[in-house]
Each structure stands twice: as structure tokens, then as C-alpha cells.
Amino acid sequence: MISSYFPxxxxxxxxxxxxxxxxxxxxxxxxxxxxxxxxxxxxxxxLIHYNLGLLYFQLGRFDSxxxxxxxxxxxxxxxxxxxxxxxxxxxxxxxxxxxxxxxxSALEIEPGDLDCLYNLAGxxxxxxxxxxxxxxxxxxxxxx
Numbered sequence: 682m683i684s685s686y687f688p689x690x691x692x693x694x695x696x697x698x699x700x701x702x703x704x705x706x707x708x709x710x711x712x713x714x715x716x717x718x719x720x721x722x723x724x725x726x727x728l729i730h731y732n733l734g735l736l737y738f739q740l741g742r743f744d745s746x747x748x749x750x751x752x753x754x755x756x757x758x759x760x761x762x763x764x765x766x767x768x769x770x771x772x773x774x775x776x777x778x779x780x781x782x783x784x785x786s787a788l789e790i791e792p793g794d795l796d797c798l799y800n801l802a803g804x805x806x807x808x809x810x811x812x813x814x815x816x817x818x819x820x821x822x823x824x825x
Contacts, residue, residue: 693719701732709736727756731763738770746770761787765797768804777808793824 688696700715716733719726730753737746750767757763768783784801788794802817 688722693722697729704732704736704739707739709740712736725756727753727760727763731757731760731766734763734766734770738766738773743770743773747774759790761790761794761797764790765794765800768797769800772800772804772807777804780804781808795821795824798824 696715696719700712700719703709703712703715713733713736716729716736719729723729730749734746734749734753737743737749747767747770750763750770753760753763754767764783764787768780768787771777771780771783781801781804784797784804787797788801791797798817798821802814802821805811805814805817
């Protein structure tokens with residue numbers, strides 16, 4: 682028998698608060714269950730996908746992290762933090778070209794972001810492009 686139960690907005694918010702608290706307390710698998718429970722009712726909430734991206738990064742499950750950051754971007758594509766965190770995951774996976782694109786997307790939204798510029802330079806360096814890495818490091822030094 683299929684249940685027609687759908688939690689109230691208050692119940693969903695309470696689940697979110699529980700998941701967030703568990704994640705902050707580093708009880709990641711319990712937090713994951715709560716986030717996934719929320720997604721079983723509402724699948725398009727960018728903040729849930731964003732938090733799952735963070736959680737999966739903490740667990741070292743970078744491909745899952747990338748998947749959820751991409752889902753978050755579908756609803757909040759103007760959020761530079763999502764692009765930044767996505768880029769970190771992509772770099773961790775050795776997907777440097779995609780990481781560079783994500784860092785650049787974050788910089789289009791928030792030009793001059795020092796953390797983003799620093800990590801972009803590091804991404805170029807990891808990819809073996811010393812010329813672009815040097816250019817970004819010099820740009821960073823000119824700002825600071």
C-alpha cells in the first residue's frame with residue numbers, strides 16, 4: 682500500500698534542523714538519512730542539495746558531492762559558494778578543466794574573491810599549467 686502522507690512545512694523544517702545539527706556534530710551518516718528523507722518529499726530544494734554536497738565532501742565521496750552541488754546550481758545558479766565548493770570537489774577528483782570553469786563562474790558572480798583566486802591558481806598548478814597559475818598568483822598579489 683502506498684502512503685499518501687506528506688509532512689507539513691514545519692515537520693520538514695524540523696527534519697532540516699535535525700539534519701543540520703547532526704552534520705555540525707559530525708554525525709554524518711545520520712544527517713545524510715535526514716536530508717534524504719526530506720528529498721523523498723521535496724526534491725528541488727537547493728539548500729538540501731548544497732548541504733548534501735558538503736556532507737559528501739566530508740565523507741570523501743566527491744562524485745556524490747559534485748552531483749548534489751550540480752543539483753543545487755539548478756535552483757541557485759547565482760550562488761558563488763556553490764560554484765566554489767563544486768570546484769574544490771572537481772579538483773579533488775582530478776577534473777581540472779571543469780574545476781577551472783566552476784572557479785571562473787564563481788568569480789563572475791563575485792569578482793576579486795581572494796579564496797577563489799587562490800584556489801583557481803592552485804588548480805592551474807595541479808593541472809600543470811604554470812603560466813596560468815603564475816598569472817593568477819600575480820593577480821592575487823596585486824589585490825592584497
